Amino acid sequence: MTRGILGLVLRACVVLTGVALATFALLWNAPGDPALAIALARYDTVVPADVIDRVRVEAGLDGGFWAAFKGWVGPLMAGDLGRSSVTGRAVWPELAAAGSYTVPLAVAGLGIGLAISVPLAVIATRAPGGWTDRFAVALASLGAAVPAYWLGLLLILLFAVHLGWLPAMGARTRAHVILPALTLGLGVAASLTRIIRSGILEARGQQFLPALRRRGVSDRAIGRDHVVPHAAIPVVTVFGLELAFLLEGTVMVEVIFGRPGLGSFLVAAIAARDFPKVQAVVLLTALVFVVVNLLVDVVYRLIDPRIGERDA
Amino acid sequence: MLRVESVSVRRGRTMTLEDVSLSLEPGRTLAVVGESGAGKSTLIAAVLGFLRPWRGEISWAGAPVRDCAPSLVMQEPRAAFNPTLTLRRSVMEPVAARRPPPLDRMERLCRGLELTHDLLDRRPLEVSIGQAQRLGLLRALIAAPPLVLFDEPLSALDAFTQKRTARLIADLQAEEGFAALIVTHDLGYACAYADDIAVLRSGRIEELTRPKDFIASPRTAYGRKLRDAAVALGAFERAA
Amino acid sequence: MTLSVSGLGAVRSGRTILHPTSLEIASGDRIGLVGASGSGKSTLGHALIDDLRAQGRGVAHVPQSPDEALDPLRSLEFHWNEAELALKAPPDADRRKRLLSALKIAGGDLGKRPWGWSRGMQQRFVIAMALIGSPELIVLDEPTSALDPVIAADTMDLLESHLNGTGTATLLITHDLGLAARRVSRLMVMDEGRVVEAASTQDLLECPRTGAAKSLCAHRSWLAVPC
Numbered sequence: 001m002t003r004g005i006l007g008l009v010l011r012a013c014v015v016l017t018g019v020a021l022a023t024f025a026l027l028w029n030a031p032g033d034p035a036l037a038i039a040l041a042r043y044d045t046v047v048p049a050d051v052i053d054r055v056r057v058e059a060g061l062d063g064g065f066w067a068a069f070k071g072w073v074g075p076l077m078a079g080d081l082g083r084s085s086v087t088g089r090a091v092w093p094e095l096a097a098a099g100s101y102t103v104p105l106a107v108a109g110l111g112i113g114l115a116i117s118v119p120l121a122v123i124a125t126r127a128p129g130g131w132t133d134r135f136a137v138a139l140a141s142l143g144a145a146v147p148a149y150w151l152g153l154l155l156i157l158l159f160a161v162h163l164g165w166l167p168a169m170g171a172r173t174r175a176h177v178i179l180p181a182l183t184l185g186l187g188v189a190a191s192l193t194r195i196i197r198s199g200i201l202e203a204r205g206q207q208f209l210p211a212l213r214r215r216g217v218s219d220r221a222i223g224r225d226h227v228v229p230h231a232a233i234p235v236v237t238v239f240g241l242e243l244a245f246l247l248e249g250t251v252m253v254e255v256i257f258g259r260p261g262l263g264s265f266l267v268a269a270i271a272a273r274d275f276p277k278v279q280a281v282v283l284l285t286a287l288v289f290v291v292v293n294l295l296v297d298v299v300y301r302l303i304d305p306r307i308g309e310r311d312a
Numbered sequence: 313m314l315r316v317e318s319v320s321v322r323r324g325r326t327m328t329l330e331d332v333s334l335s336l337e338p339g340r341t342l343a344v345v346g347e348s349g350a351g352k353s354t355l356i357a358a359v360l361g362f363l364r365p366w367r368g369e370i371s372w373a374g375a376p377v378r379d380c381a382p383s384l385v386m387q388e389p390r391a392a393f394n395p396t397l398t399l400r401r402s403v404m405e406p407v408a409a410r411r412p413p414p415l416d417r418m419e420r421l422c423r424g425l426e427l428t429h430d431l432l433d434r435r436p437l438e439v440s441i442g443q444a445q446r447l448g449l450l451r452a453l454i455a456a457p458p459l460v461l462f463d464e465p466l467s468a469l470d471a472f473t474q475k476r477t478a479r480l481i482a483d484l485q486a487e488e489g490f491a492a493l494i495v496t497h498d499l500g501y502a503c504a505y506a507d508d509i510a511v512l513r514s515g516r517i518e519e520l521t522r523p524k525d526f527i528a529s530p531r532t533a534y535g536r537k538l539r540d541a542a543v544a545l546g547a548f549e550r551a552a
Numbered sequence: 553m554t555l556s557v558s559g560l561g562a563v564r565s566g567r568t569i570l571h572p573t574s575l576e577i578a579s580g581d582r583i584g585l586v587g588a589s590g591s592g593k594s595t596l597g598h599a600l601i602d603d604l605r606a607q608g609r610g611v612a613h614v615p616q617s618p619d620e621a622l623d624p625l626r627s628l629e630f631h632w633n634e635a636e637l638a639l640k641a642p643p644d645a646d647r648r649k650r651l652l653s654a655l656k657i658a659g660g661d662l663g664k665r666p667w668g669w670s671r672g673m674q675q676r677f678v679i680a681m682a683l684i685g686s687p688e689l690i691v692l693d694e695p696t697s698a699l700d701p702v703i704a705a706d707t708m709d710l711l712e713s714h715l716n717g718t719g720t721a722t723l724l725i726t727h728d729l730g731l732a733a734r735r736v737s738r739l740m741v742m743d744e745g746r747v748v749e750a751a752s753t754q755d756l757l758e759c760p761r762t763g764a765a766k767s768l769c770a771h772r773s774w775l776a777v778p779c
Binding site: 347348441469471475476501527540541544545546547548549 | 588589671696700701702703704705706708709726727728729730731732733734767768771772773774775776
Binding site for chain 3: 206207208210211212214215216217218221225226229230303304305306
């Protein structure tokens with residue numbers, strides 16, 4: 001078991017390295033002169049060539065790709081995310097601040113998604129093929145088809161403009177999280193509902209369940225000990241994916257609702273060719289993906305050790 | 313004839329077959345009897361050429377077995393057919409390239425296997441398991457191969473159908489003259505229809521003998537265990 | 553104590569797969585229910601169990617294959633505890649040891665999931681679980697078809713010697729008359745959802761009366777051997 005987990009961790013490290021290299025390379029080769037973009041962002045005006053060259057040296061971009069990459073990776077190994085090429089300030093505090101707006105939103109979105117999808121799926125599976133079931137599936141399909149920006153704007157119109165119950169833009173108070181989280185949550189609920197529903201239905205069809213009933217095991221015990229764990233497997237997969245995707249999906253929602261989170265942080269950094277900032281965000285996202293996948297894999301192994309074995 | 317000479321097959325660090333030798337003449341039946349994990353399926357895969365033996369040689373008439381186009385009858389008949397094709401297409405597949413298609417032969421075999429025409433127009437999941445197995449036989453014999461391998465051909469059938477299908481296989485063999493290598497865990501079937509029996513255990517051949525001799529006095533303790541178990545399960549009946 | 557059921561029937565998609573049937577099983581009976589595939593044997597077995605359980609009698613059912621009896625995600629120990637709980641039997645380590653030893657699987661690791669044991673051992677475990685509540689009747693559905701012959705024969709012998717002297721009756725459901733004939737004293741032949749013939753083993757083998765019984769008898773073994 002530990003060998004398996006070690007293998008997964010190793011794989012995670014390889015992925016992270018690849019991601020770091022790939023993003024650095026992409027940004028490096030993006031159109032235009034990075035030094036020019038940095039200078040523009042720093043001084044807010046067109047500057048003479050020698051200033052640009054000075055900026056280039058300061059930003060560590062004068063020694064070619066590998067020198068620049070090494071210059072970034074070196075401090076990173078020691079835990080230093082570097083300093084912004086534009087402002088000269090440390091990247092981490094600003095990144096953390098942006099994250100403090102995004103993470104609560106993502107978690108709230110996921111929470112709302114679960115709060116909707118689990119009861120909905122359970123109700124739907126009570127009478128498979130019946131009206132509630134079809135209604136639930138239709139609702140889920142609708143939710144999946146609706147784009148986040150449309151839904152977000154609609155919610156703003158309804159709750160903020162018409163009813164005036166909830167605030168729309170910005171992130172001043174706690175209440176500002178509600179509408180964006182709802183937008184995200186409804187999207188998450190759409191995919192989760194269908195997965196949970198089919199997971200439950202499949203789990204109920206397992207061939208040993210009639211024997212358990214004949215042995216006298218109560219329906220409650222069967223549901224709790226034999227249906228739920230089996231249904232959990234596909235749900236865990238999707239859950240993991242959703243969690244990771246949410247952290248980026250929030251970019252769209254943040255733009256609509258004017259929240260200063262990782263989304264706007266990243267967009268501004270790319271425009272300014274602020275390498276350290278861009279790398280930091282990308283690496284963070286990749287890290288989240290990798291950690292979530294790792295956790296999902298570990299949970300799989302705990303539920304059913306056969307998954308991942310050669311002859312499962 | 314089929315010659316398997318001192319064949320050993322390796323899988324990782326274990327030997328799934330060790331020093332296995334046997335031979336089979338045209339028109340005769342050899343039953344390889346063993347329990348799960350003994351190496352029966354490995355033997356079939358090796359004979360058909362799906363596995364390369366680590367040591368030893370397998371040949372038919374001095375050439376690789378593949379050259380004589382042997383066929384295989386599998387345990388789970390409905391799983392052995394493509395569920396999207398009609399049985400007619402699946403059954404004719406081994407001779408699909410022949411012009412003209414051997415329809416007379418198919419007719420004759422259908423009659424011999426007690427199959428009606430309407431069955432051929434169905435799909436695999438629309439026929440009973442007994443019918444599916446006979447259709448599997450039809451497919452195996454349509455190209456008139458000199459060697460036919462059987463991997464637990466009767467295990468999925470009920471007792472009565474087993475006896476009936478075994479009879480059909482034997483009758484067809486008498487007519488067509490193919491050599492039959494049957495792998496099974498059913499000692500009763502093996503003794504009733506094979507000319508020779510080989511007992512396979514953990515990849516090795518423990519005994520190779522005639523059925524009559526085997527039942528009367530198995531040479532090894534394991535052989536005795538197999539024989540006694542078969543008696544206990546009602547495979548044999550005391551003659552008057 | 554005699555177990556009796558009446559009017560057991562089953563209809564699926566409008567077709568009657570089991571015609572109303574009544575049976576009586578006395579204490580210690582060894583009965584075989586034989587018939588071709590699709591004759592309704594398993595259906596009768598299931599209906600019998602459900603009816604007797606509804607009557608509050610102690611019955612146990614051993615399905616054809618361990619896949620149909622055990623959850624691959626749960627350890628064997630979990631299954632055992634769950635079975636004890638379901639029977640409202642207090643957990644008893646001695647009883648567990650006794651039953652597992654009776655089926656020669658006491659040395660196995662119960663912390664493993666079912667697929668960690670060989671199929672033969674899994675099947676024996678299922679049988680041992682069936683014995684927990686000292687049932688009045690055990691229904692064995694095709695007990696040998698999923699097993700290798702040596703293990704199958706051993707398992708049947710072990711069960712028989714364990715049940716010897718207890719009042720537990722067994723109902724052996726199988727398509728193989730040869731198998732049933734060696735182990736039961738009474739035979740019932742099923743055909744197309746009906747019990748068409750019922751007699752003592754000896755009587756049935758010597759003179760079967762119905763067509764179904766006759767063809768089953770004629771083909772019950774592969775070979776007659778002089779021994």
